[in-house]
Amino acid sequence: MMLRKDGTALVERLDGHDFDYEEGWxxxxxxxxxxxDVEGGQVVRLALTARTRVESRAAATAPDASADEPPSTYSWSFYVDRDRDQHEWELFFLYGDPDGGNTYVMTRGTG
Incomplete structure (x- = not known):
């Protein structure tokens, strides 16, 4: 994922959040x-407006014939927090059952 200063974004192989993660796309x-700004902090709202590719996670279960087609548009809400060890900003969302507290943390790439 690349967030540009002009408010546009490039999404590469990003999984679904919450229960959508279980779909495996x-x-x-x-x-x-x-x-x-939201109650309790800040959130990055990311909206995929033009899908160019769909892939499946290797660990995902085989697609069910009755499963829905992956969405052509999608949106994520990334929570903004500080890394406890290095005190740097991090973005994350919850995946799977929201009560489970599983986090999908984005890492900063070079370049």
């Missing part, structure tokens, strides 16, 4: 992002 494409 990964989406790529272009979209937009916005940093918003």
């Amino acid at each position: 990964r989406l790529s494409g272009t979209g937009t992002w916005l940093l918003v």
Whole structure:
């Protein structure tokens, strides 16, 4: 995922959040992002507006014939927090059962 200063975004192989994670698809494409203040902190809202590719996670279960087609547009809400060890900003969302507290943390790439 690349968040550009102009509010546009490039999404590469990003899994679904919450229960959508269980579907096993990964989406790529272009979209937009916005940093918003919410109760308890800040959230990055990412919207995939043009899907260019769909992939499956290797560990995902085989697709069910009755499963829905992966979405052509999608949105994520990334929570903004500080890494406890290095005190750097990090973005994450919850996946699987929201009560489970599983986090999908984005890491900063070089370049």
